[in-house]
Amino acid sequence: MKKKILIVDDDTDFIGQLEILLSNAEYDIDKAYSKAEAEKYLDNNNKPDLAIVDLMMENTDSGFALCYHIKKKYNNLPVIMVTAVTNETGFQFDAATPEDKAWIKADAFLAKPIRFEQLKREMNRLLGN
């Protein structure tokens, strides 16, 4: 069975491009264009196998809040956070150390523009392929 991926981003083009790239890599894609839309999706008891979440949407920290929400509902659901913040400000996040893991509820952090190969590697790792 195809794995189901939830992509949350307010950037239509980013979602569109991931959709093209991932459908080709044999995934089913569900989309949400805001934190609110994603939360509605979760409240309707949809359960993806992995979520890709943008950091800045309605608010600058929407992604963090959404991650928290996702993990509270499905503790084992892997989340990859993507953001252009690093590229624009040089401010780098990482979810590798235990201290970061304590407050960033994401399993991986990728900087936009993302490299597809790297994304696929992270997805495979988190999906246990």
Place this chain on the structure above:
Amino acid sequence: MANLFKVLVVDDEPGMRSGIARILNDSTITLPEMKTDVCFSVTEAESAEHGLELIESQKPDILLLDHKLPGMSGLELLVKLTEKKIDILTVMMTAYASLETAVEATKNGAYDFLAKPFSPAELKHLMRKASSRILYKRQAQSLAEEKKKLRFEFISVLAHELKSPLAAIQGYLNIIRDRVSGEDIGHYDAVIDRSLIRLEGMKKLIFDLLDMTRIESEQRKRDLTDVNLNHAVKKSVDAFALSAKEHNISVHFDVPEDLTIKADVLELDIMINNLVSNAIKYNRPGGKVDISVAEQGPYIVIKVCDTGIGMKEEEQKKLFKDFVRIRNEQTRNIVGSGLGLSTVNKLVQLYDGKISVHSEFSKGSCFTVELLKNSHQKTKDESESSADKIMAKTE
């Protein structure tokens, strides 16, 4: 709210120092033009050397400085302050009120001159002048800083707005280059269309930006002439006829044949064009646009209504600011820069007018612009009370 100014009196006569302290410590001066009261707290120094120490440690706002002092003279202290780049409003006091001393002191940065002996009324009069000078200067400074900050914010948002379509197009081109959806070019139609939409948006942003700079640039002279509104609206409707036809939208306008307004043609065109193109863009296929222009008292009222997607109340509030775009399901594929309405808003101010919107979500929006029919020729800065103007006013 009262402003407290720190005053330093430097004089070797103890009677003079305590006299000034007594008068100023007890008085409150009202500055009606600044809508504020001013009071003072006075510190005393018996020599220029001690005065300098106090100036550096306490940073007083106003310095009342005797000319003739033992040791360093008043003029020498003034020169020292200029050297040290200490900005303090200084009033020279001297018993030998000669023209030369006054000229010399002003040359060295003194603000004004007080001839001894002076009355409490004379002192208060001078303090009133000095206080309002300081307040005007502060106001001008904070205005200039505010302006600088706004400019910076504008540029950083602009950079972001220009970068994001480039990133999107880059992503699409990579998809095509890597043949992600196979060799058949037909599979990439959506990708190419989307790239073109983003390119179109970027082009629009650059054009709107040019419009905005043309309005805000100091070089351009506004040329107010009697403009026929019927012709102006018709010109705009003709310009957008093609895109209206594309979306199957019918455009009607109702403007009296001989109605005119004293306006700058370019400015009026930008306002009307923005409203008309928005009404077409944010409409639904088969929708309608109604434009009406009428005279109401001293105002010309331009109304542009559409049967489009409309807006929610919280969206309407943000509408006239730079780079605000309403983002939702319906606007996703509509090209816009977020500068159109904010530009219209800025122009409307030049005609002592206002812009408002009445909108119902998913039913349509009505934009109303009111412009003074006979607005007088004014310069760019007149409506924004520039720092220079405030400075000039105090002279």
